Amino acid sequence: MYSCADLKKGLKVMIDGEPHVIAQFDFTKPGKGQALYKCKLRNMITGSLFDRTYRSGETFEPASLEDRDMQFLYKDESGYVFMDQKSYEQVHLDEETLGDDRFFLKDNMEVDILMFNDRGIGITLPNFVNLKVIQSDPWVKGDTAAGNNKPAVLETGYALQVPSFVEEGDLIQVDTRTGQYVTRVKE
Amino acid sequence: MQTINWALARKRPILEQRARILQEIRAFFIARGYLEVETPQRLPGNAPETYIEPIASEGWFLQTSPELCLKRLLAAGYPQLFQISHCWRQGERGSRHLPEYTMLEWYRAGVDYHHLMTECEELLRHLAPAGTLQWQGRRLDLSPPWDRLTVQEAFLRWGETTVAAALAKDRFDELLAVQIEPHLGWPKPTFLCEYPASLAALARRKPDDPEVAERFELYLAGMELANAFSELTDSGEQRQRFEQEERQRRSAGKPPYPMPESFLQELASMPPAAGIALGIDRLVMLLTGATTIDEVVAFTPEIL
Numbered sequence: 430m431y432s433c434a435d436l437k438k439g440l441k442v443m444i445d446g447e448p449h450v451i452a453q454f455d456f457t458k459p460g461k462g463q464a465l466y467k468c469k470l471r472n473m474i475t476g477s478l479f480d481r482t483y484r485s486g487e488t489f490e491p492a493s494l495e496d497r498d499m500q501f502l503y504k505d506e507s508g509y510v511f512m513d514q515k516s517y518e519q520v521h522l523d524e525e526t527l528g529d530d531r532f533f534l535k536d537n538m539e540v541d542i543l544m545f546n547d548r549g550i551g552i553t554l555p556n557f558v559n560l561k562v563i564q565s566d567p568w569v570k571g572d573t574a575a576g577n578n579k580p581a582v583l584e585t586g587y588a589l590q591v592p593s594f595v596e597e598g599d600l601i602q603v604d605t606r607t608g609q610y611v612t613r614v615k616e
Numbered sequence: 617m618q619t620i621n622w623a624l625a626r627k628r629p630i631l632e633q634r635a636r637i638l639q640e641i642r643a644f645f646i647a648r649g650y651l652e653v654e655t656p657q658r659l660p661g662n663a664p665e666t667y668i669e670p671i672a673s674e675g676w677f678l679q680t681s682p683e684l685c686l687k688r689l690l691a692a693g694y695p696q697l698f699q700i701s702h703c704w705r706q707g708e709r710g711s712r713h714l715p716e717y718t719m720l721e722w723y724r725a726g727v728d729y730h731h732l733m734t735e736c737e738e739l740l741r742h743l744a745p746a747g748t749l750q751w752q753g754r755r756l757d758l759s760p761p762w763d764r765l766t767v768q769e770a771f772l773r774w775g776e777t778t779v780a781a782a783l784a785k786d787r788f789d790e791l792l793a794v795q796i797e798p799h800l801g802w803p804k805p806t807f808l809c810e811y812p813a814s815l816a817a818l819a820r821r822k823p824d825d826p827e828v829a830e831r832f833e834l835y836l837a838g839m840e841l842a843n844a845f846s847e848l849t850d851s852g853e854q855r856q857r858f859e860q861e862e863r864q865r866r867s868a869g870k871p872p873y874p875m876p877e878s879f880l881q882e883l884a885s886m887p888p889a890a891g892i893a894l895g896i897d898r899l900v901m902l903l904t905g906a907t908t909i910d911e912v913v914a915f916t917p918e919i920l
Contacts, residue, residue, distance in 0.1 A: 459797075462667055462793070464667065
């Protein structure tokens with residue numbers, strides 16, 4: 430169990446039976462009054478954000494979350510399907526839970542799925558993923574200036590800015606944490 | 617290669633302002649006939665208070681406030697005193713709290729808390745002669761008189777319940793901090809006054825309304841800056857209030873605390889007086905525009 434003294438930004442705790450992460454934290458106290466622990470909490474299942482103030486003496490159950498190694502299988506109407514390679518158990522994540530991360534999934538990719546009560550509530554991708562450019566304007570000959578960018582669309586439907594020398598059919602590396610182009614990759 | 621601690625180096629402008637503010641505070645009180653004193657920072661005991669936890673030091677305690685020593689000096693015939701000293705309070709760390717911080721306290725015989733309100737207005741006028749401050753993008757108007765609001769009025773205006781109900785549910789501090797404080801001290805500073813007597817262990821009860829004490833808290837820009845009393849000088853009543861605080865401490869499982877006997881004895885000869893404690897670090901925040909207390913001290917505990 431955590432006490433108020435353990436509260437800090439990033440701590441994951443159970444509140445009303447659901448896992449929450451502390452998004453913002455401050456200690457305050459009227460000079461002669463009780464210590465108060467002001468938290469901005471995010472519900473890790475619904476994403477909703479709200480304020481709550483706790484007083485000394487309250488305790489918190491750590492959120493029982495686990496990361497599990499899984500493989501991305503496919504996408505269907507029910508969402509994105511992952512499989513635990515040891516137990517063969519399958520887990521579904523919807524588009525809203527994945528957010529932009531859905532654009533960086535490739536078949537058979539190995540990822541970490543954050544689990545709560547046998548439900549997938551989040552994903553951690555490899556930091557870098559290689560994806561094919563399926564749409565981009567042709568390179569204008571002579572445009573060699575470094576830093577000149579142009580829009581491109583990747584095989585997963587993700588749109589981003591790439592350097593002007595990148596062409597359709599090229600394979601590029603994307604940083605999944607920032608969603609930005611890193612380098613061109615030779616196949 | 618030698619490296620400079622840039623986090624420390626870039627605090628220079630605020631530390632220089634802080635030094636000037638301290639000099640100006642001293643000049644203000646000395647010009648008014650106050651005697652600056654230094655009292656011991658390690659004591660056999662502080663005033664027992666339910667929600668202020670002292671730090672133990674070889675069987676004694678670091679001071680949570682210099683008030684008991686200052687009142688003993690008042691009782692010995694020093695009518696006007698001020699002190700700027702460090703105070704320690706266990707577990708208090710936040711964007712406006714440090715477990716070791718700097719407190720200004722001043723005491724004056726023969727006046728009540730109304731006099732201190734006026735003196736607060738004059739002190740800020742001395743430190744900010746323009747009469748206005750910019751803080752967090754909002755303008756503060758320091759021209760006197762500042763707003764005076766009772767605790768009862770503040771709860772009626774902004775609280776979800778009354779003072780009596782908040783006290784009964786043990787939610788007074790929470791509602792004060794969450795629902796009321798953010799409204800106080802804009803655009804003019806606010807004196808929040810007439811606290812329930814049960815929340816003012818060292819303050820005199822108001823003669824025409826003994827349910828409340830002659831206590832005020834000064835707020836600027838939603839931030840608590842100072843706490844003041846017309847001092848309780850009835851030694852017997854003071855002992856009872858301390859015993860009540862001590863009972864609450866023990867029932868909350870806090871370590872026992874010695875009764876400050878020398879203080880209680882000498883309190884009998886203390887003249888009517890008023891006293892106030894003002895947080896210097898927060899004052900420097902307001903005067904320099906700093907958002908957190910970390911910005912106005914050279915060292916926080918985390919970087920030691």
